[in-house]
Amino acid sequence: MDLATLFEFAVTRHPDKTALVEGDRRLTYSELDRLAGCAASGLCAFGIQQGDRVLLVTKNRLETVILYWAVQKIGAVFTPINFRLSTEEVAYCLRDSGAKAVVYEPASAQAVLEATKEHQPLRIGLAGVDGSDITFEHLLTQGNQDFARPKISDSDYCLMLYTSGTTGRPKGVPRTHKNEYGAAIAHIIQNRYVYHESTLGVMPLYHTMGMRSLLSMAFLNGKLVVVPDYDPKTLLHILEKEQITCVYLVPTIVHGILHHPDFERHDLSSLRKLGYAGAAMTTALIEECFEKLKPEVFINHFGSTEVYTYSICDYLDKKPGCAGKAGFHQQIRVVVPDPEGKATPADQVPVGEPGEVIINIRSDEAFQGYWNRPDATEKAIRDGWYFTGDMGVIDEEGDLYVVGRVDDMIISGGENIHPLEVEDVLxxxxxxxxxxxxxxxxxxxxxxxxxxxxxxxxxxTEEEMDRYCKENSALANFKRPRKYVWVAEIPKSPVGKILRRKLRNGEYEEKELKREGVS
Incomplete structure (x- = not known):
């Protein structure tokens, strides 16, 4: 079963249901399918064939979703990357993927046009951007919508996402139709979605979380409301106006919504299902979610681009911050952490002892290796297990707690300290x-x-913070911060992950605090 066929099944079931919204633009399932068919025919007319990579350097736009389904219809590989990447980074992804076409918009135009001076794929422009070989609107008029559909296997690649590359070159993660179908089904089951849900398309479509929102809504004849540019006020307005029923977000976005001054003025009673991933959520924010949103379903999802689900926890009221137990398709272990890559799946640590989380890759959701990177594949996949680089600990009830990245661990005076444990207190x-x-x-x-x-x-003050740690937590003395830095904001990746390397490198803006008696 391939993704385009599954989408067409959904179109047949409920052709007149709203599938896609962006601002005042709305498409039903039949309208979305027709436009995707036109775009697919246009791609074929310009020489894009089954197996070719189509690179997209765009925000979450209505056109991006149309092109996603167009690419699936012709059996090509949807390859989205961050529209904020530099010229050099775009050029690298173009070369590495071997893309035959690149789709771009005003926000990414300069980087794309510079990056394609040597490597010259077909340039498809959105939103009136300059320098394209063909506009999106023109693409829709090319070819014949009754083009011959290729035979697609569930083992064929349909998507390639690039990892963030925080410690080196971004790595391409090719995923098959079977991988994406498995991840979407797991997402639906684990988040308890039902037919005709509606969600925000805020998480980038170059990220696994964005892909899950797109596919799960399509398979359930749900509504995806994409938001190219967002802020908490915009999201509050959309949540109310579109009567959004479920969201899948990073904690940063949830925090911004809950703390916006206008939060209480919006009716969010339709929002019953809340999922988060991408970064840890503090106990304080979890408690605030329960208090302000009163979700019927509240899920912590722990996973990655390479293997969508590691574990889930749907009892955060009892165990805030817990990552729970292995997901629907999954098996997990915690083994001796070894940055050199010599540990094996047999090197399990005892209950209560931190170690590296590893994942069984026999799962339908799991990739089988990186694109053009046998070195990285060899280090990450050993004896049928994926070594995640994440640190975790299994408690006596068999629940997993994530305590950070292997390379984020602080070693002070010979003691191992995990940042998340300290952050949760502060x-x-x-x-x-x-x-x-x-x-x-x-x-x-x-x-x-x-x-x-x-x-x-x-x-x-520092003294006040230190006293709070002593008097209001069980934090061991050696884990208490010895230094406090007041900052304007915490540096994060586009999907909300804290960039600790930037903090260590001094890449932040300090904030001067007001003190009594000091002007």
């Missing part, structure tokens, strides 16, 4: 808006625990 302080913890080099201790705090109240 985030509950009433004068703290956001916090991130990292280790800074120190002659005496090796590394010193450092807290980077976005203050909610500018009267907060």
């Amino acid at each position: 985030a509950k302080h009433p004068k703290v808006s956001e916090v991130a913890v990292a280790g800074l080099p120190d002659d005496q201790w090796g590394e010193v625990v450092t807290a980077y705090v976005v203050p909610k109240d500018e009267t907060v």
Whole structure:
């Protein structure tokens, strides 16, 4: 079974249901299918064939979704990348993927046009952008919508996502129709979605979370509301206007919505299902979600681009921050952490001891290796298990807690300290808006625990924070921050992951606090 066929099944079931919304533009399932067919025929007319990669450097647009389904119809490979990438990064992804076509828009035009001077794929322009070989509107008029559909196997590639590349070159993660179908079904089951749900298309379509929202809504004849440019106020308006029933977001976006001054003015009673992933959510924010949104379903999803689901937790009221148990298609282990890549799946750690989380790749959701990177594949996949680089600990009830990345671990005075454990304490302080913890080099201790705090109240002091750690938590003495840095914001990736390397490198804006008696 291929994805385009599954989409066409949905079109047949409910052709007149709303499938896609962007602003004032709305498409039913039949309208979306017709436009995707026109775009597919146009791609074929310009020489794009089965197996070819189509690179997209766009925001979440209505046209991007149309092109997704067009690419599936011709058996090509949808290859989206971050529209904020530099010229060099776009050029690298073009070369690495061997893309035959690139789709771009005003936000990515400069980088794409510079990157395609040597490698010259077909350039397809959106939103009136300059320099294209063909506009999206012209593409829709080319060819014949009754083009011959190729025979597509569920083992064929349909999608390639690029990892963020925070520690080196981005890695292409090719995924098959079977992988994507398995991930979508797991997402539907694990989040308890039903027919005709509606969701925000806010998470980027170059990210696995964005893909899950797109596919799960399509298979259930649901409504996807894409938002090219968003802020908390915009999202609150859309949540109310479109009566959104479920969301799948990173904690950063959830935090922005809940803390917006207009939050109480919006009716979000339709929103019953809340899922988050991509980064840890503090206990304080979890409690706030329960209090303000009162979700019927609240899921912590732990996973990756390579293997969509690792684990899920749907009892966050009982265990805030818990990653739960293995997902629908999955088996997990926690093994001895070894940055050199020599640990094996047999090297399991005892209950209660931190280690590296590894995942069985016999799962339908799991990739089988990186694109053009046998070195990375060999290090990541060993004896049928994917070594995630994430640190976790299994408790006595068999539940997983994620404690950070292997390379984020702070070693101070010979003791291992995981940033998330410290952040979870500090985030509950009433004068703290956001916090991130990292280790800074120190002659005496090796590394010193450092807290980077976005203050909610500018009267907060280091002494007050330290006293709070002592009196309001079970945090061991050696884990308490020895240094506090007040910052304007925490540096994050486009999908909300804290970029601790930027904190360690001093890539942040310090915030000067107001002190009594000081002008």
